[in-house]
Amino acid sequence: MKQESRKQEIINAAAILFKEKGYSAVTMRDLATAMGIKAASLYNHIQSKQEILATIIIELAEEFTTGMNQIVDSEKTTVQKLENIIDLHIDVTLRNADGLASLNNDWMHLEEDNLIYFEKMRQDYEENFRDIVKKGVDTNEIKPYNIEIIVFSTLSTLRTLYLWYPKQKDIDANILKKDMISVLLKGVI
Template identity: 65%
Template sequence: MKIIDRKTEIVNVAAKLFKEKGYSAVTMRDIAQAMDIKAASLYNHIKSKQEILVLIVIEIAEEFTSVMQDIVTSDTSTIQKIERVIQLHIDITLRNSDALACLNNDWMHLTDSELSYYIKMRNDYEQNFRSIIKEGIRNAEIQDVNVEVIIFSTLSTLRTLYLWYDKTKSLNEKILREDMAKVLLKGIV
């Protein structure tokens, strides 16, 4: 049995509630009620709902950014790099779809420096993916089609994978990993 600290438990419960109701609709009282504790007890571990949002969004964004940087600088083919990006999204979806939903749906509620930091990470991530795609086109590893269409098609699918996968949890994880990469890399024709 995995033992987690109270702050982590609060963040996990909040992420689930944010996914279900949206950040704006959830109160600290809702989080406390879901944990079966008094709202005042939350403040022994967490300063505010905003702190919870920062912990959720920034942690996952930093993971995406760090792994993407490793992918970009790796000495592998474009196809292998894209496969690693796909697997990164699948891994995070399988591990923590609640937090991923929060990242995708509630990031705009970050404030000040955290919002700027998140936007920079997101832009850098997309730019790194763009550079992988351009390199693949230059090296004739992937089709010479519009880079932005490739980026939109791939990232919009991967970023919303949690929505679809939650409905199909009976799908074998191995099949998800293999078939998602096949479809995104080779299409269906």
């Protein structure tokens, strides 16, 4: 297994602190203390707390964007595309629940260029999701519910998975995927 770089260790530790306290409440001294090093040592690997936040959020947003673009470009049915989107969210959550807290809660603290870049990726992601749902309704692959309600309900659930799933001790990831796909796409009745 590949050993993490010191910079990645700092980013991972910061993601945990940002999740626990929020970006604004965390200081570089807090981060250094959590890592058991001097604050000055952090600057050998990173320039600022802002760099850490941008790295966490932009890398995750790009991962979601890449995944969505692959799904959009595929020749799969609407239902298969929606299943793939749910899989994407679950996979990212399982790998980086701490980083998702920053993506969802701290993105507004990004500096201008990164903020604009992130907002564009998020808007494009949502629009792609909306287009997939609309096509599914238009082709009768999915029920003709209000498209905005479908988009909101599904994305809200997927975006908050990072809060709920780490507390679940008895739910295997494969069961999570199977059951979440069934509940979100087929309902419970």
